[in-house]
Amino acid sequence: MAAVYQALHRRVSSLACRLHSTYVRKMRYLNQLKEDDSLCRQAQTSGTFYLFHNLSPFLQKVGKKYLVPQLSAAEMRQVLEKLQEAKQWMEKSVLIGCSDEHRPRFALDLGALDKSVIEAELQGSFTDLRKALFVVDRKDSPLLASAQSLLRWHKSHQYCSKTGQPTEKNPAGSKRVCHASGVTYYPQVSPVVITLVSDGSRCLLARQPSFPPGMFTALSGFCDMGENVEEAVRREVAEEVGLEVESLRYSASQHWPFPSSSLMIACHALVGAQRAEISLDTLELEEARWFGLEEIVEGLKREPSSSKQDDGSFLPWFPPKQAIAHQLIREWLQQQTA
Numbered sequence: 001m002a003a004v005y006q007a008l009h010r011r012v013s014s015l016a017c018r019l020h021s022t023y024v025r026k027m028r029y030l031n032q033l034k035e036d037d038s039l040c041r042q043a044q045t046s047g048t049f050y051l052f053h054n055l056s057p058f059l060q061k062v063g064k065k066y067l068v069p070q071l072s073a074a075e076m077r078q079v080l081e082k083l084q085e086a087k088q089w090m091e092k093s094v095l096i097g098c099s100d101e102h103r104p105r106f107a108l109d110l111g112a113l114d115k116s117v118i119e120a121e122l123q124g125s126f127t128d129l130r131k132a133l134f135v136v137d138r139k140d141s142p143l144l145a146s147a148q149s150l151l152r153w154h155k156s157h158q159y160c161s162k163t164g165q166p167t168e169k170n171p172a173g174s175k176r177v178c179h180a181s182g183v184t185y186y187p188q189v190s191p192v193v194i195t196l197v198s199d200g201s202r203c204l205l206a207r208q209p210s211f212p213p214g215m216f217t218a219l220s221g222f223c224d225m226g227e228n229v230e231e232a233v234r235r236e237v238a239e240e241v242g243l244e245v246e247s248l249r250y251s252a253s254q255h256w257p258f259p260s261s262s263l264m265i266a267c268h269a270l271v272g273a274q275r276a277e278i279s280l281d282t283l284e285l286e287e288a289r290w291f292g293l294e295e296i297v298e299g300l301k302r303e304p305s306s307s308k309q310d311d312g313s314f315l316p317w318f319p320p321k322q323a324i325a326h327q328l329i330r331e332w333l334q335q336q337t338a
Contacts, residue, residue: 022100025102026098026100026102029098029102030095030097030098033095033098033104033172034095034170034172034174037170037171037172040095040104040170040171040172041091041171043095043104044073044090044091044093044104044106044171045073046073046103046104047073047098047103047104047105047106048070048071048072048073048103048104048105048106049070049071049072049073049076049093049105049106049107049108050068050070050096050105050106050107050108050143050144050147051069051071051107051108051109051110051118051122051126052107052108052109052110052111052126052147052148052151053109053110053111053113053115053118053126054109054111054115054126055109055111055129055148055151055152055155056126056127056128056129056132057126057127057129057132057144057147057148058118058119058122058124058125058126058127059124059125059126059127059132059135059136060122060123060124061124061125065137066127066132066135066136067136067137068136068137068140068143068144069122069124070105071122073090076090076108077090079118079121079122082121083113083114083117083118083121089108089110090108091171092108092109093106093107093108093173094106094107094108094147094150094151094154094169094172094173095171095172095173095174096143096146096147096150097143097146105143107147107148107150107151109151109155129144129145129148129257130258132144133145133322134320134322138321138322141322142255145255145256145257146255146257148257149187149255149257149260149261150173150187150261152257152260152261153187153188153260153261154169154173154176157176157185158176160178160180160181160183160185162178162181162183163178163180163181163183165178165179165180165181166178167185174186174187175187187261188261189255189261189262189263190222190223190260190261190262190263191222191223191229191232191262191263191265192220192221192222192223192256192262192263192264192265193220193221193223193229193232193233193236193264193265193267194218194219194220194264194265194266194267194324194325194328195218195219195220195233195236195237195248195266195267195268195269196218196219196266196267196268196269196325196328196329196331196332197218197219197237197241197243197245197269197270197271198268198269198270198271198332199270199271199272199273199276199290200270200273201273201292201293201336202276202290202291202292203290203291203296203329203332204219204241204243204278204288204289204290204291205217205218205288205289205291205316205318205329206218206219206240206241206285206286206287206288206289207285207286207287207288208284208285208286209286211286212304213307213308213314214304214307214308214314214315214316214317215304215316215317215318215319216287216289216291216299216316216317216318217318217319217323217325218266218325218328218329219236219237219240219241219288220236220264220325221235221236221239221240222262229250229265229267230248233245233248233267233269234248234269237269237271239281239284240280240281240284240285240288241278241279241280241281241285241288242277242278242279242280242281243271243275243276243278243279244271244272244275245269245270245271246270246271246272247269247270248267248268248269248270249267249268250265250266250267251266251267251268251324251327251328251331252266252324252327253265253266253324254266254323254324256324264324266324266325266327266328268328268331268332276290278290291316293333293336293337295316296318296329296332296333297333298315299315299316299317299318300318300329300330300333302315302316302317302318303317304317
């Protein structure tokens, strides 16, 4: 009787979804996959898979382009059979989205298997995600970022914090359950403010010691417990460069998988031109300085590979288009030249 009810429910839901937009239908289908374990297992047989190895995504280089291959379930089985691995590997996958045609997309980490064998079999390579995000097509970047964040979360939440007992993920990977305590764990996102500070005619960019040589970007920092976005922006700017924000406005947001899973909340902040002397927090930053309009224009044109000078120093360059910091810098430039 329960099976008949579920089948009827899915049929009615499917009929209702036809009356809605493509986006609404897709979102409702994804929610069904997260809630209905049997439906999700069935979807794994017709879905496509993005591969990772110890959280590094698999890429294929074709000419000068880097592609993110999507393997079908049949192709995945062939690969795993050649590696003499059991079927349960497919069950370790996590749901990361679906196409407009309702073809589910999953991510699977094969970190316990021989990386070189997989690379040779599929004719590609596993690449550090920081590098991958800047070379793949922009439509693939969000999927890779979301996939790695979810895979990392499952890897670090295999035991219940209350009982110490193993937790079990559902087929979609949207949650983990401790059957000993009944506690359900859901993936969490950490809010981060990223702020482009301006004094009206200049913008402030900074760099940390861990950055690639020459790269400058907007200020950023995690929101403290109990803070709203405005408070976090004002505190971070005061802490890192010793400036007091007079006004700010929201720009956009972006999921960012580093250091774990962050929601980057991008803002523009204005400080008084008469009180724009930088007082650097050397524990956080290596350098911070004001950039004029011409410097920003030149920096946006510059590639990392061309920033090194003959004396060994580096000219400033900025994050690539996939990063929301790039969008903030572009918006500031457009405002200045409007």
